[in-house]
Amino acid sequence: MAFTQQDLNAVERAIASGTLTVEYSGKKVTFRQVSELLAARDTIKADLATQNPTSRPRSSIAIMERF
Structure with a gap:
């Protein structure tokens, strides 16, 4: 299965918000745990890297604030 940048964005938004439910690729x-969500993110990043091996790795940062 080929993932998209939108799939990665959805997973990263879930991680940043602390949500364990995410919609990507129409699913x-x-x-169950944040570690599974992090593993999904890593899988999607690896898949995206193989789709375009000449591109530079993309990094992101999440800023969380507690109110």
Whole structure:
């Protein structure tokens, strides 16, 4: 299965918000633990890297604030 940048964005938004449920590739998935969500992110990043091996790795940062 080929993932898209939108799939990665959805997973990263879920990680940043602390949500375990995410919708990507037309599917709604609820992960049991954050570690599973992080593993999904890594899988998607690896898949995207193989789709375009000449591109530079993309990095992102999440800023969380507690109110």
